Amino acid sequence: MLTTEEIQKIEHEISLVPTRKNACIEALKIVQHNRGWISDESLKDVAEVVDMSPAELDSVATFYNLIFRRPVGRHVILLCDSISCYVMGYEGIRDHLYTALNIQYGQTTADGRFTLLPNCCLGTCDCAPALMIDNDLYRNLTVDQLDEILTKYT
Amino acid sequence: MELPLTQYIVPGRKPLSLKEYEKVGGYQSVRKILKAMTPIEVQTLVKDSDLKGRGGAGFNTGLKWSFVPMGPEAATPKYLVANADEMEPGTFKDRLLLEGNPHQLIEGMIVAAYAIQATISYVFLRWAYKLAAQEITKAIQEAQEAGYLGENILGSGFNLEMHLHTGVGRYMCGEETALLNALEGKRANPRAKPPFPQVSGLYGKPTIVNNVETLCNLPHIINNGVDWFKSLSKSEDTGTKLYGVSGRVKTPGCWELPIGTTIREILEDYAGGMLDGYLFKGLLPGGASTDFLVEEHLDLPMDYGSIQAAGSRMGTGTMIILDDQTCPVGFVHNLQHFFAQESCGFCTPCREGLPWVEKILLALDRGEGKPEHLLTLDFHTKYLGPGNTFCALAPGAMEPLQSALKYFREDFERHIHEHHCPWSKVWQPSI
Numbered sequence: 001m002l003t004t005e006e007i008q009k010i011e012h013e014i015s016l017v018p019t020r021k022n023a024c025i026e027a028l029k030i031v032q033h034n035r036g037w038i039s040d041e042s043l044k045d046v047a048e049v050v051d052m053s054p055a056e057l058d059s060v061a062t063f064y065n066l067i068f069r070r071p072v073g074r075h076v077i078l079l080c081d082s083i084s085c086y087v088m089g090y091e092g093i094r095d096h097l098y099t100a101l102n103i104q105y106g107q108t109t110a111d112g113r114f115t116l117l118p119n120c121c122l123g124t125c126d127c128a129p130a131l132m133i134d135n136d137l138y139r140n141l142t143v144d145q146l147d148e149i150l151t152k153y154t
Numbered sequence: 155m156e157l158p159l160t161q162y163i164v165p166g167r168k169p170l171s172l173k174e175y176e177k178v179g180g181y182q183s184v185r186k187i188l189k190a191m192t193p194i195e196v197q198t199l200v201k202d203s204d205l206k207g208r209g210g211a212g213f214n215t216g217l218k219w220s221f222v223p224m225g226p227e228a229a230t231p232k233y234l235v236a237n238a239d240e241m242e243p244g245t246f247k248d249r250l251l252l253e254g255n256p257h258q259l260i261e262g263m264i265v266a267a268y269a270i271q272a273t274i275s276y277v278f279l280r281w282a283y284k285l286a287a288q289e290i291t292k293a294i295q296e297a298q299e300a301g302y303l304g305e306n307i308l309g310s311g312f313n314l315e316m317h318l319h320t321g322v323g324r325y326m327c328g329e330e331t332a333l334l335n336a337l338e339g340k341r342a343n344p345r346a347k348p349p350f351p352q353v354s355g356l357y358g359k360p361t362i363v364n365n366v367e368t369l370c371n372l373p374h375i376i377n378n379g380v381d382w383f384k385s386l387s388k389s390e391d392t393g394t395k396l397y398g399v400s401g402r403v404k405t406p407g408c409w410e411l412p413i414g415t416t417i418r419e420i421l422e423d424y425a426g427g428m429l430d431g432y433l434f435k436g437l438l439p440g441g442a443s444t445d446f447l448v449e450e451h452l453d454l455p456m457d458y459g460s461i462q463a464a465g466s467r468m469g470t471g472t473m474i475i476l477d478d479q480t481c482p483v484g485f486v487h488n489l490q491h492f493f494a495q496e497s498c499g500f501c502t503p504c505r506e507g508l509p510w511v512e513k514i515l516l517a518l519d520r521g522e523g524k525p526e527h528l529l530t531l532d533f534h535t536k537y538l539g540p541g542n543t544f545c546a547l548a549p550g551a552m553e554p555l556q557s558a559l560k561y562f563r564e565d566f567e568r569h570i571h572e573h574h575c576p577w578s579k580v581w582q583p584s585i
Contacts, residue, residue: 016317017339018357024339025322050339063341063498065323066281078282081583082243083442084400086488087480091581105584118584120325120492121243121442122282125400125472126407135284 002045006030010049020051024060028067037068065120072115073108075153078132081118084125093129094118096143100150113153156386157394158374159367160410163254169289172296175257181302183376184264188310193224196269196376203375203383204392209237209328209365210440210469212458221352222270222360233361234272235337236263236369238279238286239327242441243492244474247396248366250408252279252286255370256293260316262369264302265376267314270362275316278333281323290318325496329545330363331355332498343500344545367396389414389457395468397456399425401475402432408472414455420473421452433478436561440469442489443550445557446476466557481577482562483569486555487515491583493551504548507538511555518566519581521574528566531559 002010013026027046032038038046038061040054047057061067068076079094097116101109108115124130127139138149162170162178170178187196201216222232236259240248251259259277267275277290294316297303305313324342326332331345334356355361371393375383384392391413397420398408404426411420417439421427428434436446439456445466447454454460461468476485494508511534514527535556538548559566568576 022339022357025336026339029322060339060341063324064321067322081488082492083438083474083485083488084244086581087401087474087477087485120241120323120496121245123240123246123249123280125244125246125474126398128400128406132282137282137284 002031002042002049003034006034007049010046014050020049024050024052024057025064025067028057028061032067036074037071039071043069071108073112075114075134077114077116078119078122079116080120080122080128080130082121084121085129088128090129090141092143093131093141093146096146100147114150155412157410158378158386159251159258159370159394159396160254162258163250165250165254169253169255169293170257172257172293172300175255179377180257180373181261181300183373184261184268184302185308186376187265187268188308188312191376193269193271196265199380200269200372200375203380205368205371205375205383206391206458207365208367208371208395208471210242210443210467212468215364215368218352218364219266219270219362221350222362223353224271228271229359231274232270232272232359233356234263234267234270234275235330235333235356235361235363236275236277236366237328237330237333237363238277238283238366239321239333240280240283240366241325241328242443242470242472243489244400244438245398245441245470245472246400247398247408247470247472249283249286250396251366251370252283253289256286256289257297258370258373259290259366260293260297260302262372263316264307264314265372266362266364266369268312270360272360272362273313273315275314276337277316277318278327278337279318279320281320287318287320294318324498325492326498326547329547332545333363334361341498343498346544387413387457389455390459391457395456395471397424398470398472399475400472401437402429402477402480403427403475404429414457414460416453416455417447417473418452420456421475428475428477434475435478435480435482436476438469438474438476438554439466440471440473442474442492443546443553444469445553446561447557448561466553479577481519481575481579481581482558482565483515483519483575484577484579484581486558487512487519487581489554490515490551493547497547501544503538504543504545507534508548508551510534511538511551516580516582518569519575521569521572523566523570525567525570527570528559528563531555531566535559 010027013023047054130139205215206212326342332342336342351361395413490512494512497504499505535552540549
């Protein structure tokens with residue numbers, strides 16, 4: 001069930017576009033912002049509000065990298081694995097995260113704190129390697145900074 | 155050296171507020187066009203300035219606008235979209251403009267919208283640019299309150315609304331017709347052309363999509379004129395360009411310089427040359443989807459014509475350096491992984507071909523390569539090339555591959571003959 005507040009926000013987005021469908025990505029963003037990810041149930045609920053079949057909405061949801069159709073942890077780590085970070089040795093960062101968090105790409109820590117995902121170029125290539133945790137960007141990373149960065153997220 | 159786009163940008167410092175921006179001449183171009191120029195006059199001035207699209211295609215901006223239907227018979231509303239979905243790997247130039255001077259972008263968007271008589275505009279911003287999103291939101295609000303946006307702007311009768319749209323991540327959204335699908339809440343597959351967006355774009359209405367850097371040039375062209383704009387450059391292309399360098403150089407970064415500055419000057423004078431202990435081997439001049447250039451090309455001017463004549467493209471103007479201690483096969487494998495992952499899957503050559511290329515490169519890197527693999531790669535560079543796919547993604551992906559096979563073929567062959575990566579580094583996207 002969507003909350004009244006979610007439905008209100010989605011209806012506002014719908015009011016800005018020609019047809020209800022045109023607001024479907026905004027609607028998914030609103031629900032994901034509240035719940036962290038888009039469950040099958042949320043997908044069906046959103047589909048109903050924006051006047052689409054769940055299958056059609058899922059074809060949109062699964063197209064985009066940042067709409068999560070599986071549960072994620074409280075914080076999502078997006079590690080850039082594109083070319084400049086590759087040249088600058090992001091793999092050391094990745095391997096340290098694997099060890100420190102005891103997870104691999106696509107997995108969530110047992111305490112639900114972090115999910116680790118590879119990500120395309122973050123557009124900060126002069127400061128490679130880089131990663132984002134939630135809305136925070138970290139650049140010019142070295143392995144020895146990582147543990148302290150992680151402690152900021154509970 | 156006059157550097158209009160970045161003159162008020164100091165990295166790390168907050169961008170100019172509306173008041174501060176007005177004090178240094180901000181929004182003068184809007185006053186000028188609304189008072190004294192017709193939309194067609196603005197189009198003609200920009201066409202004459204020969205401002206070329208800074209997103210990579212290099213098409214004359216005024217000419218692109220001239221295909222928009224004008225006059226009372228034209229369909230409405232018309233739309234203007236700023237393409238701020240910077241996602242070409244190795245590219246970080248628009249971030250500087252978005253975070254550093256959002257009012258300059260808004261001013262440029264008003265000029266462009268007026269020129270085509272668009273009444274609704276969007277900034278299509280990449281999700282990752284959180285700081286830019288904050289700054290643009292604030293700047294749009296300030297511009298709205300000051301009467302530069304909204305109804306009857308500065309008493310001229312011209313109306314323009316502006317919205318910020320943040321994406322949810324997909325490289326395809328940078329292609330203008332795919333971007334329009336994303337804005338409409340659809341999968342970001344590219345659309346068939348014709349009809350071109352200028353005639354039938356967002357919601358089927360006339361639409362112009364321009365890159366952020368392109369739009370930021372407009373206020374300066376309006377204020378200072380065509381001759382001034384031409385005088386900024388060192389080549390037959392006009393104006394300045396944001397150039398960037400990433401990789402193992404001493405001072406990677408992004409700088410506004412006259413168009414036509416040589417690659418060597420950018421690499422040595424601005425990027426500080428290679429890091430100690432590393433040698434230059436090659437570079438991609440303008441993002442992941444451009445052909446390699448090598449030592450013999452370093453004295454070329456970075457402009458559209460010179461880089462094209464050397465078999466590559468200036469693209470976004472942000473160079474990625476390949477050094478002697480990075481395996482060229484791994485480098486290209488990383489690029490092809492990106493393209494394979496970001497293919498929208500709509501057309502078969504791209505959907506099937508790119509993963510095949512990626513698998514072969516991984517096999518080579520693991521020492522499992524066979525001589526015929528190189529022929530299969532050669533074959534793909536032809537069959538995924540221009541004319542064989544629905545959009546430019548796969549042909550773009552083939553540019554670094556075909557040129558790597560040309561300039562670094564020995565390195566590919568060594569992987570096969572020595573049965574392992576000579577750099578002893580096998581890249582695997584996920585382990």
